[in-house]
Amino acid sequence: MGKVWRIYKTDWKSIFSVPTAALLIGALMVLPSAYAWVNIKAMWDPYSNTSGIKVAVANEDDGAEVQGEKINVGNDTVKNLKQNHKLGWVFVNRRKALMGVEKGDYYAYLIIPKDFSKKLTSILELNPEKPKILFGVNEKINAVAPKITSSGASSITAQISQAFVKTVGDAIFSGFYKAGIELEKALPSIHNVEQQIFELEKVLPQIEEMGKKAIELEGKLPEIREKGQKVIELEQRIPELQLAGNSILKVEANLPQIKKAGDRVLALQGKISDLQHVNAIITDVIANMTEIETKIRQGITAAGTAQTTETDTANNQEELARLNEELVAIHIQVNQTRLALQQRVGEGEKIINTAAEFFANDLPVVEQKLKKAAEFVRNDLPLLEEDIRKAATLVQTKLPQLEQAVHKAADLARNDLPGFSAKIRSTADKLRRFESSVNINDLIQLLKHDPQKESSFLSSPVLLETKRIFPIPNYGSAMTPFYTMLALWVGATFLIASLRVDVENPDNVYRGYQLYFGRLLTFLTIGIFQAVIVAIGDLFLIHTYAVDKLWFVLLSIFISMVFVIITFTLCSVFGNIGKGLAILFLVLQISSSGATFPVSTTSAFFQTIYPFMPFTYAVSMLRETVGGMVTEVVIKDVLSLLGFAAASFLLAIFLKKPLSKRIQQTAERAKSTKIIQ
CATH class of the missing domain: 3.40.1710 (abc type-2 transporter like fold)
Incomplete structure (x- = not known):
């Protein structure tokens, strides 16, 4: 540990011994902050400057x-x-x-x-x-x-x-x-109409029956028209009726004579026996004439045998013969007359008996009827004639209208009445359902609501009541975690791009891990200053909002240390390739961390690598300090970033020594190009 500390102190003595190097280190500490501050201020409230x-x-x-x-x-x-x-x-x-x-x-x-x-x-x-x-x-x-x-x-x-x-x-x-x-106001009338509809529904069967009768009547119109024509014809025969009536009156006036004639017929009926007696007399006459004819023929015969002169005999016979012929002719004529008389007497007797029976039995009835007929002719016939004329006029003028009305009624019954009946029944059913489901008084009260309040409600039927959980006052403050975190990674990348990660060890005084941790402490110190400057500048220079300001600064330092460890390890283990990997990580993390747009809006690739990016947990942790900290979230994020730091240490421990010679050779070949450091 002493050698690690020695490397660290040597680095800082070297830095302060060369003013240019100290100036560069100062610039590296401040430059990431400028990047963050410029972007945060530019995004402070973009939607308020859209004019x-x-x-x-x-x-x-x-x-x-x-x-x-x-x-x-x-x-x-x-x-x-x-x-x-x-x-x-x-x-x-x-x-x-x-x-x-x-x-x-x-x-x-x-x-x-x-x-x-x-x-x-x-x-x-x-x-x-x-x-x-x-x-x-x-x-x-x-x-x-x-x-x-x-x-x-x-x-x-x-x-x-x-x-x-x-x-x-x-x-x-x-x-x-x-x-x-x-x-x-119209409620009583509405109830009245409603009641009338119900009443109309009740009488629909009668109306439908009337419709059927109208159709039947339409079928009988030809018969009615024919009978109407007969009424017109009857009107034309009124003069004949008048003549018949006059005849009846005349017959009535002659009834006394008819009765007298009847009496005579009855009297004549009593004399029929006399007529039969005449017939018997004629029969006797014919019999006598036959006897006379016989005697004349005998006389003619006797005249022929008598002792007279021929001349007298001939004259007598001739006279008798002529007399016999005349008598025979008379006999024939009398016989014909008797037969004709007998026939006429039979017919006359029959007629007289019939007439007598009529006068005796039927004439009183006929007389009574005749008097009634005459009374009708005198009193009722004029009225009947007037009625016939009126009926004829009605047939001629009103029957066409009647026919038209009947046709209309029949058409209505055939075509419109079924639909009308259905609508009436449907309306009545709807009214009953309406009455059972809706109180019209309640409906009236509903319609009488304040129009202004109702229209105001209709124009904005839903009010959005917003409850801001962990409110952040402006867009710039909301974007501060992203740009601060980005500035810290950029600052760490600047360090590995501007400063050497290798420590000179010509006498092999230091071991590999000592070289790694000794120079890493220098980088971490610069990274801490970067984090302090950017965090304090965010809070007090551009006045970004943060609920937990102290934790914002402390966690910014922690994030910067993790980022420095990651980038330093990449460059220490892989050389210039590690620098490229650090930049590649930057590019990937901007899209996959959900720092700007929700990760769910990105492609499946970025959603897949989202849990494996340091930015994911760094931005989440800083957001907690800005909006309000949830301990569980912060602990999870801290542990995740510690995991990345631990992975970096393991990478350095296990790969730095095996790869160091190969990385050094690669670096020398790159330098030989005189383009790559």
Whole structure:
């Protein structure tokens, strides 16, 4: 241990004996701090200085008209942006905006199109359209600026949306409030309509039955039309009815004569026996004529045998013959007359008997009916004729309308009534469900809520209540652990790049581990000063925030010592190759430690090596001192860094001696190039 201490003292005597060397060591102590301070101050609050990021704004909005009131959301947006200094808003036309962003004069542009207000107010129409703000960003100018400008554009659209929702909400909820008042006033009428719907539902079967009858009636319309035509024809025959009526009246007037005729017929019926007696007389006459004819024929015969002259005989026979012929002719005629009379008497008897029976039995009934008919003709027939005329007029003028109405009723019953019935039943069911699930009085009270409060709630329905756990006041303080840790690694890398890690040992006075630890103490001393300067400068020169300031300084010293051990060991064991490895470790750790972006956002490779990088635990430990320490986290990080230091010591113990000759040969060959030290 004494030899290690001797090497350490010798190093510092050599440093202070040469002013240039002392100046170099001083520079190596301060230089990493400057790196940290400049970057921390530059990142102190980057989002408060975004007014220099120029964004072109082109407003082409033509405005719109809503219920007679003109609005222009584009102009309102421009007015708001002129009072917004978060970004450098520049108001130009579309052409300058597009060309300016393309040439890099502006980081981004916002173009409000002509139909912006029109589309925004289309919410009042049947098919609303969402308005668009055209946003373009030149991403090659800067990596962060597009994110800032995008945030600004999103903020603008959010403000427009919030204002629009507030305005629409005021209108909607004011309408709701008025609707609630009107609904409360109309509540009795609503209940009445509701009751009528229920009553209508009850009578739907009767209405549907009437619909069926209307369809049936439509089917009978041809028959009705035919009967109507008969009514018209009957009207045309009214004169005939009048004549018939007059005839009835005449018959009634002649009833006494008819009765007299009837009496005569009855009397004639009593004389039928006399007619039959006449027939018997004629029969007797015919029989006598036959006897006379016989005697005449006998006389003719006797005349032929009598003793008379021929002339007298001939004359007598001729006279008798002529008389016989006349008698025969009379006989025939009388016989024909008897037959005709007998036929006529039979027919007459039959007619007289029929007529007598009519007059005796039917005439009183006919007389009674005739009187009723005559009474009808006198009293009712004129009214009947008037009714027939009215019916005919009705058929001619109203039947077409009736047919049209019946067709409409039938069409309604066929086509509309089923749907109407279904809607009535559905409405009644919905009303019953509505009544069972919703209290309309509660609904009225809901509609009568304060419109201003409701619209304010709608525009910002969710309030974000932020609880800051381990709060850090600014971005620079939050980035202090990263830049401080980075400065300490850079400082350690400067040491191995600027100072020799080997100690001259021409007489082999020192062993390998003594040479290693002796020079390492010198490097550690410089590293401690680097850590003290950077940590105290962070706290008191640029005033970064830290909850545990003392621990911030102490743990910075601890981290610097671990980094010096790692880099010193790499260079001591591997020579110039170790210097390259130290730089390679720096590059890998910046991306894999999660110091700037969460490691979960990096590639799978960096997520894999994340647990094996010293930066991972160093930055975590310093963050604890800045935001507020959690003992378990700090202990875990300290143990992890001690593990890296122990691994470095083991590397030096086991590899430095076996590799020293080969590394020395490699270094000499490199120096022979006269380019590499």
